[in-house]
Each structure stands twice: as C-alpha cells, then as structure tokens.
Amino acid sequence: MIDFDLSPEHREVERAVREYAAREVAPRIRELDEKGEYDPKIGRQLGELGFLGICVPRRYGGAGLDYIALGLASEELEYVDTFLRVFLSVHTGLNCMSLLTWGTEEQKQRWLVPQAKGELLAGYALTEPNAGSDVVGLQSTAVKRGDRYVLNGEKTWISLADVADTFLVVAWTDLDKKQRRDHSGLTAFMIERGTKGLETGTLHGKLSVRAGNTGWLAFRDMELPAANRIGAEGDGFKIAMFALDQGRFTVAAGATGLVRACRDASVKYARERTTAGRPIGEHQLVKQMIAEMEGDYESCRLLWLRAGWLKNEGRRNTRETSLAKWRATVASEKAAGNAVQVFGAYGCNNEAPVERFYRNCKAAVIYEGTREIHTVMQADYALGYRTDRPLARSLPKYEAEP
Numbered sequence: 001m002i003d004f005d006l007s008p009e010h011r012e013v014e015r016a017v018r019e020y021a022a023r024e025v026a027p028r029i030r031e032l033d034e035k036g037e038y039d040p041k042i043g044r045q046l047g048e049l050g051f052l053g054i055c056v057p058r059r060y061g062g063a064g065l066d067y068i069a070l071g072l073a074s075e076e077l078e079y080v081d082t083f084l085r086v087f088l089s090v091h092t093g094l095n096c097m098s099l100l101t102w103g104t105e106e107q108k109q110r111w112l113v114p115q116a117k118g119e120l121l122a123g124y125a126l127t128e129p130n131a132g133s134d135v136v137g138l139q140s141t142a143v144k145r146g147d148r149y150v151l152n153g154e155k156t157w158i159s160l161a162d163v164a165d166t167f168l169v170v171a172w173t174d175l176d177k178k179q180r181r182d183h184s185g186l187t188a189f190m191i192e193r194g195t196k197g198l199e200t201g202t203l204h205g206k207l208s209v210r211a212g213n214t215g216w217l218a219f220r221d222m223e224l225p226a227a228n229r230i231g232a233e234g235d236g237f238k239i240a241m242f243a244l245d246q247g248r249f250t251v252a253a254g255a256t257g258l259v260r261a262c263r264d265a266s267v268k269y270a271r272e273r274t275t276a277g278r279p280i281g282e283h284q285l286v287k288q289m290i291a292e293m294e295g296d297y298e299s300c301r302l303l304w305l306r307a308g309w310l311k312n313e314g315r316r317n318t319r320e321t322s323l324a325k326w327r328a329t330v331a332s333e334k335a336a337g338n339a340v341q342v343f344g345a346y347g348c349n350n351e352a353p354v355e356r357f358y359r360n361c362k363a364a365v366i367y368e369g370t371r372e373i374h375t376v377m378q379a380d381y382a383l384g385y386r387t388d389r390p391l392a393r394s395l396p397k398y399e400a401e402p
C-alpha cells in the first residue's frame, strides 16, 4: 500500500525547522546575503537544535529520525535560504552519512558523535581547481610514509571551507593509478582544522549562497595518521560517490523548497500587483508561470520522497536520487526565473526575495553533479548503458530506535 501522508513525527520536523528558519533567519537574510558574511551563530544553532544530526542514530548522538525527515528539513531550510540547506548537504549528507556507513567504530566515536551533536561542523572536499566533474582528474596526493600519510594538494569551491572543523577529503594514494586515471587509486581521509600543513580561505564575489561560507583548502606536507583514513586504501572513489548519493538527496529536497518559495512569493505578489485595474494573477500568462511552479513543486517533491523512501528501506537509490536532484534543481532555476518575471522590475532588486532565489538556484544546478552529468546519467540508465552494481557498502536501512 502506498501512503502519501507524513507521520506526526515528520510533521513535527517540518514545523520545527520551518519555525526556526522563519524566526531566526528570514528577518535577517537580506542583510546577511547583502553583506556576504557568514554568521557562525547560525551553524551553532542548527547544531544545538539537533538538525545537523537529524538522521544519525541516537546511539551516535543524533536525533535518530529517518531520511524523509532529512529531506523535509532540507526543503524547509532552503525555503528561507539556500545557505541554510547547504549545512545539511555537506555536514549531514556528505560527511556524517559517509562516516556512519564507512567509518570504524572508533572513527564514529571520534567524529560522528560530536558532529551529530553539532559540536563539530563538517565539510566535504572533493573538487579541485582543475577537477570538478572529472573526479579522476584531481591532483591531490597522500603518500604513505611509515604509518602516516603526507598530503599535498588543493581543494576549491568547498562549502564551509573556512569555518568547518573537519572535512572528508579524497586524494591519490597510488600514483601509478593516478597516471592511468584508475579511480581505484583514490583514498578518503578525515582531516581536522588545526592540522599542521592545512590552510583554508574564503572565496569572495560569489553569485550564490552569499550568506554561507565557500572557500578553499590547501595541504602542504600535511601529515595524517593512518587512523584518519576512511575505508581501505583505494576506497576513496566509492566513498566519494556514496557521499554524493546522500548529498544530492538534500539538494533535491532543498531545490524543491526553493520552487515552493518562488511559488509562494509569486502568488502573493500576483494577487497584490495590478495592471489595467486587475490583479496580474488574473492574466493568463502570469497564471501559466504560477501553474508551472505548482506542477514542478508537486512532482519534484514526489521524486525526492521516493528517493528518501528507498533510503529508508536500505535499497539502492543512485538513479532515483540523481533524477530527483536533476529535476528539482532545473525546476528551481525555471521557477526563480519566472518568479523574477512575475515581479517585473521589482524582481530585479533585493527588496524582493526572488532576486536572491534567482542567484541562489544557479549553484545547485552545478554542484553535486552538474545538470549535464545528471542528464547523461539518466539517458545512460534509460539506454541501458549504465546499470548499478551492488554497492560495497549501503546506507543503513532506517530502524526506529527505542
């Protein structure tokens, strides 16, 4: 039987996150975005409220909720601003879920527990100056010396780069495989701020997520003990891709929230603004833009809910998550463009939220798999050129804890 109702617990998550974002962030978001400054208080609040550990089991310091709850929180956060949802993408989706699935018990106690409690803020650093979509083009190396690894390289366009305490990073441990672009030479590591040889910085002049921090990491002869390696040597690509299955899910749900935000702002404005003595909402072509937002919101929500349901069941969802991420981010770009159109000239000024929505939506069409990468993936699945083999490790099936 298919049940389209949210449980009382899910409704409570929706209410709590919605109220927090409306109360604490919405009144300040225009100013935060305009200044382009990250307010560390917000990351701390998200942690204290338990949102950052929302789907981490209670035994590891989290709220013990399911993956639908993670999606609902993502949708509600991005309804107010994309930078809020980015925390759930990088901290929870990309980093915590990877530790939960790939970390040893010792590593979970060391990083997952404080991250789930919001005591540490976590990021994910895959992209490099010359390698985004082309993961095997990355250049960072981790050369083994005795029982330690020495990392050299640079990561860029990393969310929370200048503010997170820990990062999941990927580097080549097998330099022959690096030459051959064989991804089984990549290895994943957890790194901590304060490690000798680690430098971070902030990127300025961004189009999107201006209220959030995005930056770079540099490793210069940075030594890490073997205890910081996640998985085995050579598991780095699998872990990076596994992480993206979780991060993309939050991006999908978040972009769906952005479509809803565009719809709500457009509906309000279309009822108030008049031309020729009639509210603009009565013009057919304005109705069409709002109808597109409505249709896209409902269909994108169903797509991410299905992906979340598969995660809860412990089933492979790479294809469904990619579809949800692709459709929702493309829909949010269309919705934001149309929302500015509905507002006319007033949509071209940051007095209207839709101006920010129009800038914010763009980055999500690029990160966690560009529009083109997901388009190719979906075509390849449909054509039978791509099939999913069983995963080395799967996200744990959701089990309610006592």
Ligand SMILES: Cc1cc2nc3c(=O)[nH]c(=O)nc-3n(C[C@H](O)[C@H](O)[C@H](O)COP(=O)(O)OP(=O)(O)OC[C@H]3O[C@@H](n4cnc5c(N)ncnc54)[C@H](O)[C@@H]3O)c2cc1C
Pocket: 090, 123, 124, 125, 126, 127, 130, 131, 132, 133, 134, 156, 157, 158, 159, 160, 208, 209, 214, 363, 366, 367, 368, 369, 370, 371, 372, 373, 376
């Ligand atoms: C605000 C923001 C935050 C980010 N946060 C993070 C983060 O926290 N961690 C992290 O690791 N990265 C992060 N990124 C980086 C992001 O993941 C990359 O930008 C993304 O993977 C694309 O890589 P690229 O920018 O190098 O573009 P490229 O890979 O160089 O692509 C350029 C263009 O070519 C197209 N293209 C490339 N390859 C193909 C192909 N095979 N087929 C068809 N078209 C192709 C792309 O679709 C795109 O249009 C962030 C980016 C932004 C903008």
